[in-house]
Amino acid sequence: MDILSNLALGLDTALTWSNLLYCLIGVFLGTAIGVLPGLGAVATIAILLPITFGLPPVSALIMLAGIYYGAQYGGSTTAILVNLPGESSSVVTALDGHQMARNGRAGVALATAAIGSFFAGTVSTLLLALFAPPLADLALQFGPVEYFSLMVLGLVASIVLAKGSLLHALAMIALGLLLGMIGTDVNSGAQRYTFGMPELADGIGFVAVAMGIFGLGEVVGNLEDEKSRTVMMKRVTGLMPSREDWKRILGPIFRGTALGSILGILPGGGALLASFASYALEKKVSRRPQEFGKGAIEGVAGPESANNAGAQTSFIPMLTLGIPSNPVMALMIGALIIQGIQPGPAIMTQQPDLFWGIIVSMWVGNVMLLFLNLPLIGLWVRMISVPYHFLFPAILVFCAIGVFSLNNSTFDVYVMAVFGLLGYLFRKVGCEPAPMLLGFILGPMMEEFLRRALLLSHGDAAVFVTRPLSAALLAISALLLAAVVLPAVRNTREVAFQEEG
Amino acid sequence: MSTPIKGQQDFGAGLIYVALGGIAAYIGSGYRMGTGSNMGAGYFPMVLSVLLIALGVACVVRSFLRKGEPIGAVAWKPLILILLATVLFGALLEPLGLSLALVVLMLVSAAASHKFRLEWKAMVGMVVIALACFLVFVQLLGVPLPRNPWFGL
Numbered sequence: 311m312d313i314l315s316n317l318a319l320g321l322d323t324a325l326t327w328s329n330l331l332y333c334l335i336g337v338f339l340g341t342a343i344g345v346l347p348g349l350g351a352v353a354t355i356a357i358l359l360p361i362t363f364g365l366p367p368v369s370a371l372i373m374l375a376g377i378y379y380g381a382q383y384g385g386s387t388t389a390i391l392v393n394l395p396g397e398s399s400s401v402v403t404a405l406d407g408h409q410m411a412r413n414g415r416a417g418v419a420l421a422t423a424a425i426g427s428f429f430a431g432t433v434s435t436l437l438l439a440l441f442a443p444p445l446a447d448l449a450l451q452f453g454p455v456e457y458f459s460l461m462v463l464g465l466v467a468s469i470v471l472a473k474g475s476l477l478h479a480l481a482m483i484a485l486g487l488l489l490g491m492i493g494t495d496v497n498s499g500a501q502r503y504t505f506g507m508p509e510l511a512d513g514i515g516f517v518a519v520a521m522g523i524f525g526l527g528e529v530v531g532n533l534e535d536e537k538s539r540t541v542m543m544k545r546v547t548g549l550m551p552s553r554e555d556w557k558r559i560l561g562p563i564f565r566g567t568a569l570g571s572i573l574g575i576l577p578g579g580g581a582l583l584a585s586f587a588s589y590a591l592e593k594k595v596s597r598r599p600q601e602f603g604k605g606a607i608e609g610v611a612g613p614e615s616a617n618n619a620g621a622q623t624s625f626i627p628m629l630t631l632g633i634p635s636n637p638v639m640a641l642m643i644g645a646l647i648i649q650g651i652q653p654g655p656a657i658m659t660q661q662p663d664l665f666w667g668i669i670v671s672m673w674v675g676n677v678m679l680l681f682l683n684l685p686l687i688g689l690w691v692r693m694i695s696v697p698y699h700f701l702f703p704a705i706l707v708f709c710a711i712g713v714f715s716l717n718n719s720t721f722d723v724y725v726m727a728v729f730g731l732l733g734y735l736f737r738k739v740g741c742e743p744a745p746m747l748l749g750f751i752l753g754p755m756m757e758e759f760l761r762r763a764l765l766l767s768h769g770d771a772a773v774f775v776t777r778p779l780s781a782a783l784l785a786i787s788a789l790l791l792a793a794v795v796l797p798a799v800r801n802t803r804e805v806a807f808q809e810e811g
Numbered sequence: 812m813s814t815p816i817k818g819q820q821d822f823g824a825g826l827i828y829v830a831l832g833g834i835a836a837y838i839g840s841g842y843r844m845g846t847g848s849n850m851g852a853g854y855f856p857m858v859l860s861v862l863l864i865a866l867g868v869a870c871v872v873r874s875f876l877r878k879g880e881p882i883g884a885v886a887w888k889p890l891i892l893i894l895l896a897t898v899l900f901g902a903l904l905e906p907l908g909l910s911l912a913l914v915v916l917m918l919v920s921a922a923a924s925h926k927f928r929l930e931w932k933a934m935v936g937m938v939v940i941a942l943a944c945f946l947v948f949v950q951l952l953g954v955p956l957p958r959n960p961w962f963g964l
Contacts, residue, residue, distance in 0.1 A: 360954060475872065476820075481828045481866040488835050488859045500852035503838055526893055533889035533923055699924035700933070703917040704940060706893070710900045710916055711909075711944060715954045723901035727894050734890055739824035739884050757855040769848025 313439055316666050320439075323667030324674050329372050332365065333671050337678045340380020345388050346701060352637045354381035356517055357708040359645060362714045363571055367649040368664050372671040374645055375625075379431070379675050383683060386423045386614060387690050390556060400617070401555060402589040406602060408607030413605050417549040420687060421605055422559055424680050425551075426615035430567040430754045431676035432586050434622035437571055438669050442658065446630040449655035454762035455773050459754050461781040464633055466787040468745050479745045482736075484562035486746035488513065490753020497761060509721040516644050516723040518713050519750060520637060525709040526726065527733020529702045547682055555607055560593050561610035570619030572794035574627050575635070622672060630655055633752070638745055638749040648716075659678045703745055778783045818879025820850035821870050828867025836860035889923040909949065909957030913941040 323329065339361075343354040358377050360371035382400070387398040389406035403423065410419040414661070431457045469479040492503045504510035520642030550558065569591065570584040592612040600611050624635045625642075632654035634640035646653045651661070658665045683690070713726045735744050767773040775781045816822045839860055845851030896919035903912040917937045921927050945964055948954045958964060 350847055360948070361952060363954070364952060373896060477866060480826060481863060481870065483822070484859050484863040484866065485828070485831060486862065488831075488856060491856045491859070495852040497850075498843065498852045500842060501858065502852055503835070526897065529920075530886060530889045530893050530923075534886040534891075697926070699921065699926040700936070702922045702924070703937070706896065706916055706920050707913055707940060707944060710897065710913075711948060711954075711956070714901075714904065715948070715956060718955060720901040720904055723897060723904070725899040727901070730894055730897065731890070735827065736824075738820075738826065738885065739821040739882055741824055760855070761850050764850065766846055767848075769846060771847065 314461040316403040316443075316662070317439060317670060318332050320666030320668075320670030323368060323663045324354065325690075326371065327442035329369055329667070329671065330674070332369045332373040333376045333675050333723040334678055336376025337380040337675050337682065340377035340669045341387075341679070341683060341686075341690065342380075342693060343377075344381030344384025345693050346384075346696075346705070347392060347694065348699070349381075349528075349705065350385060350524065351378055351381040351508060351703075352520060352641065353528065353709075354384075355638060355641050356521045357705075358710050359517060359641065360712045363648065365587075365713070367646075367651055367661075369669050370645060370649055371642070371664065371668050374642060375668055375672055376644075376675045376678075378621065379427075379618070379672070379679060383424070383616065383679050384690065386427075386617075387683070387687075388694055390419045390423065390610070391691060392694055400585070402585050402613040403610055404619075405531060405589070406604070406606050408511060409603065409605035410607065410610065413604070417687075418551050418555060418607070419610050421549045421684060422555070422610050423614040424683060426559065426563045426566065426611045427618040428676050428680045429563050430615040430617075430619035433567050433620055434571050434574070434619040435669060435673040435676075436625060437570075438626055438672075439666075442626055442630050442669075444666075445626065446655040448641065449631050452631075452655075452779070453777075454766065455777050456758040456783065458756060458763055459774060459780040459787075460631065461752050461759070463783045463787045463790075464627075464635065465752065466790050468635075469746050470790050475740075476794060478741045482741055482743065482746040483749040485752075486749025486751040487756065489519070489746070490750045491757070493702065496758065498556060498656065503780050509719065509723075513754070514642065515722050516747075516751065517716050518722040519729050520641065520747060521709045521713050521732075522729025523733035523736070523747070524637075525705065526730025527737060527743075529705060530730065531737050534696065551607070558607050559611035561595075561658075562608045563615045564587070564613040565595075566589060566615030566617075567619045570616030570621075571623045572775040573616075574620030574623030580782060581629075584616040585613035588612040592700045618676075619734065625668075625672070628653065629668070631655060632657075632680070634748065637747045640747055647701075657698045699757060766808055816874050817887035818874040818877055819882045820874075820880045821877070822874035825867045825870030825872075825874060828863050828865075832860045832863030832867055836864065841931055848854070892931050896923075900904060905957050906960075908964060909956045910941040910945050910964040911959055913939065913944060 324333070339358055340354055343349055343357060344351065355374060355377055357749045362373050365373065385400040386403045386407070389404035391412050393404050393408040407419045407423070410416065431524050465483055469476060469483065490513070492510055494500070494511050495502055501511060537557050566588040569588050573584040573587065589609060589612060589789060592608045594607070595597050596608055597604065598606065624639055627635045628639040628642055632643065651657065709726065710723060713722045714720065716722060733743060763773060764771065835856060839856040839890050842853030842856065843851030844853045844857065896916050898924070899919060900912050900916040903915055914937055917940065943964070949956050
């Protein structure tokens with residue numbers, strides 16, 4: 311059994327004392343920052359990124375993965391206790407989770423979220439181990455033509471899955487691709503959009519952009535309507551779900567895991583759509599749909615499982631193809647590059663210990679979350695109750711240190727300020743910035759693959775449809791786009807997202 | 812107030828797209844275009860700029876046709892203070908060192924909240940955070956951050 315020996319290698323790597331420790335630190339820090347209202351997974355990882363610089367690559371990645379799960383889990387905790395989801399994928403958790411907390415069942419809601427996440431994490435780790443190797447084999451046969459088409463598919467999928475207007479998603483991607491053009495053109499050496507500044511010759515830093523938009527922009531947005539929050543924290547007691555509860559959550563957990571695993575592989579914030587879709591599904595199949603929104607435990611179990619399953623499987627395209635499926639994965643790719651590792655299908659064959667170590671550590675991280683978080687609930691509650699006017703200066707401190715220490719450059723701090731302004735502007739006009747970040751990451755790669763593909767084919771654009779793999783990828787993209795424009799699908803998409811309202 | 816604009820957000824977003832696309836196209840027009848089989852530095856950016864402008868125009872057109880969300884008031888005070896705090900941090904970090912730059916960053920940004928008061932507890936907290944960051948990042952993790960030239964923090 312190949313998989314077994316691979317998993318054994320992963321266990322060897324992940325279960326060393328030092329890696330266990332880094333996983334634990336990651337999970338703990340991730341949860342601690344993630345519970346802070348208004349800080350999602352992207353901001354949390356961006357803030358904590360500098361801590362991993364000094365570590366060996368495997369440990370750094372293990373810690374980052376731990377931060378990611380921790381942040382997600384922390385986001386759900388905040389959603390349940392204060393009705394202030396730290397990130398978009400826990401928005402649906404807040405709907406019923408917070409109602410449960412109001413009904414005095416905060417403990418059960420938190421436990422349900424943890425159990426659902428753990429089950430989903432276990433299943434999707436196995437899926438990752440099963441499907442990643444064949445995908446990487448396939449990816450090794452990819453040429454520039456296939457890579458270009460794959461990225462087109464990725465971007466199209468991110469448009470389809472993005473919430474809000476298609477027009478905006480498309481425009482934000484174009485803008486992101488353009489931002490990716492800043493710097494030296496690798497083919498001709500021409501300086502593009504550098505305004506004569508030598509600091510821009512290498513392009514603008516992804517972390518500075520992400521922190522500006524998700525860090526500063528969010529802080530300003532949150533200060534816009536500063537209101538006092540009430541934490542549902544009087545007593546968080548009665549953690550264990552009752553027998554009746556178990557009966558009600560098993561189905562949603564299974565369905566959520568299946569839904570999340572599939573949607574997570576698709577590029578463009580799969581975890582987000584997964585939690586929305588799971589909520590809509592549970593509401594539809596439930597015998598008590600009228601309870602949804604009033605504290606239905608299914609409304610916590612399903613989306614939380616889907617969310618975590620999606621988060622795990624979104625590692626598949628990142629690890630096998632080197633293509634990020636959401637901004638978090640884009641940050642992971644950034645971290646890999648900082649560690650001197652070129653993401654792509656070669657990772658699995660050249661650094662199997664890294665690859666399998668990360669996969670196994672994800673499961674280990676989930677176990678830790680399960681056993682660590684429920685006892686520590688009191689600590690998280692105290693972190694949540696820190697008033698925002700004390701919190702945001704500290705958030706800025708982490709953003710500033712993080713951005714500066716990446717390249718030791720004050721220029722990056724200014725770049726972050728500029729994107730903070732842009733982030734706030736986008737927020738005001740209702741644009742979702744996530745597609746822009748994807749475009750920004752993919753921009754230089756896409757241009758490079760397009761150029762190479764057309765150079766090899768002597769300018770004949772037909773190669774994109776005559777090579778079978780590429781044609782298939784483009785056909786899927788076209789189908790996806792067509793599907794969104796069709797009224798029927800459009801309506802369900804809107805239904806899936808409207809729950810947030 | 813009755814303007815023909817029904818979707819303020821769409822209108823604003825459209826203007827941003829057109830403006831950014833326009834700038835990119837204007838600057839990009841100076842780069843070599845090349846041909847399909849041998850693309851110059853300007854080829855891909857130009858395609859994207861034109862696409863962005865077109866999408867921006869579409870957004871503006873839609874804002875006259877479809878009802879949308881209002882933009883709402885701009886939170887000038889937080890916006891300016893947060894950005895100012897960040898820029899000040901960048902400017903002061905190298906001459907003054909990490910701890911002092913952090914104190915300035917926190918002080919200026921904290922003023923953005925309407926709950927901001929100059930009280931000694933908050934001041935102590937700020938100094939503690941600045942010193943803790945110095946200890947964790949510079950001493951413990953060895954991140955090379957600038958120190959104050961006079962007292963080394």
